[in-house]
Amino acid sequence: MAGLAPDRHARVLSIIQTARAKRARFRDPVITMAHGAGGKASTALIEGLLLPALCSPALQQLGDAASLDVDGAELALTTDSFVVRPLRFPGGSIGELAVNGTVNDLAVSGARPLALTLSLVLEEGLDAHELRAQVDAIAAAAASAGVAVVAGDTKVVERGHGDGIYICTTGLGVRDRRARLGAERLAAGDRILVSGAIAEHGTAIMLARGELGLQADVESDTRSLWPVVDTLLDAAGDGLRLMRDPTRGGVASALNEIARASALGMLVREADVPVAPAVAGAAEILGIDPMYVANEGKLIAFVAPELAADALTALRAMPAGEHAAEIGEVCAEPPGMVLVQTAFGGRRVMDELVGDPLPRIC
């Protein structure tokens, strides 16, 4: 929007803001791939259909995990299904992803992961070696993340009604006493940090599908984020306002969600966002902005300005954290929106993802 006159700019922003203040409606006649992509259509499905029908206070919070107090225990509970294809890809597998993805939803909610449940939907005809490899990957990832798989279920569907393996994991965690997180704690001036280079998981999956005839040395970043969260809680304590793991829809969708929830604005400096050269190259060829590409081992953290430098130092000392960076800050204006300062000095709106350029990424 660098080319717009200031008053025109303000008018456009105001129209977008009015549209966003309303809860999204769901009016689509059929489900499309976009409803699973984590962008606008997903938001409409969740806010327009699921939340109004299910209307529980925990669900309305729209966090990565629900907070529950049971007999004095401060618990967190989260669930995720995994339908990624292919089942194995550079840097990981569906089994590993199913553990780390759920563990990370707990971690960024400020909860130490304790236990997982595991539900498998297998397709008739699945090779038993593939199943064994995935179960081993689940066991290894769970051990590495320090969680136990405590309950499970297995269903089988006929050939042509699945795709090898779908996995649903649910994670139970205990809220860390150091964590005081929430969109309501954000304030103008808070710094936005990312824990490393972005867009690696989604790019690795795309390349692994081989449909693009593109080769590049990119691996999924799937890993447990609890050690990173633990470190951040030590380094920033009460100054740590909120975290998110930017999976489907990428950093752009996560920031938009938080901007909407907090009714604050965000300004991201494009030049400061860490992207590995191979990832940037693949994204450019594919015409996809890395800000919309899924991550499975990175988090965004909002930190009070006076603690941002300490938090960044701590992040950079973590494994795979050498590219951690401060990428922008929270602003009072424009409320509910994310702006990008481009490398050329202009500003544009960074909207939620529309459509599904990368189906079944997790």
Add this chain to the structure above:
Amino acid sequence: MAGLAPDRHARVLSIIQTARAKRARFRDPVITMAHGAGGKASTALIEGLLLPALCSPALQQLGDAASLDVDGAELALTTDSFVVRPLRFPGGSIGELAVNGTVNDLAVSGARPLALTLSLVLEEGLDAHELRAQVDAIAAAAASAGVAVVAGDTKVVERGHGDGIYICTTGLGVRDRRARLGAERLAAGDRILVSGAIAEHGTAIMLARGELGLQADVESDTRSLWPVVDTLLDAAGDGLRLMRDPTRGGVASALNEIARASALGMLVREADVPVAPAVAGAAEILGIDPMYVANEGKLIAFVAPELAADALTALRAMPAGEHAAEIGEVCAEPPGMVLVQTAFGGRRVMDELVGDPLPRIC
């Protein structure tokens, strides 16, 4: 085995017992529908592949729900995927089943259901009205069972890689102080009760598919079992040894599982097992024993002999409990096996389900 001479009978039983004392091995090259049916192949997959790889103490218990102690809270956690077809059937729907099935796994573990997570795998092209109807069914069933849906996830797979809707629900409950349940608490002489007429859910599903050209007025029995469990805990207290909800694989598979786990025998009196005439008729035409047909709103309870009459009276006073019955008892011999006393006075082994006569029943 009524026709065998006593020594031959004893020899056959001994061979079967030796085979059972070993944990099942998993050697199948590919996954078949039988691995999802809750019978022998499922047992082999769980005991031969999943448990050895995932090896957590909670999982090894093989209960309907895992027991977890977190900061003094005594929790239960369970998960289930639902892939039933058709999505709606007389007496229920996949959404209703997904709530009640998971709530019931908590209930029969002696845990009061508190919260559910909900993960949807939707097939591209799904009619939005169908989705809305199922989400409404989930909301209604959750309200009726007194649980909140606290977290959720939605994924979409391409047309031809799903079947409308698959649902994974995970349930969190708090263990009831009155409940002291476990296979190790079973003793010879304990009575086996069922909370009502069996085989209704599976029969309703089969008939709803219309493949059999058979019409009968049979509805699924899907409902929350917590009120029944609550009543039984009051009526039998410490005399309530163990409960199970006989879903996939039916009463026969549930009894076999418990016989194996307790290393005790069971004798079931066939004539005392309550089966509605329409269900019995359909089963006879289909050549399926109702003992192997799934239930979604009935439980089996093992009760100390001196409290069995009180427990049965309490069960019969419950809604849909008028056909509750004592169907047999626990015996010292033959360990690990279930025998049936037929209506003609003979005895035969009632084995686990083999194959999958009724695929995708839940």
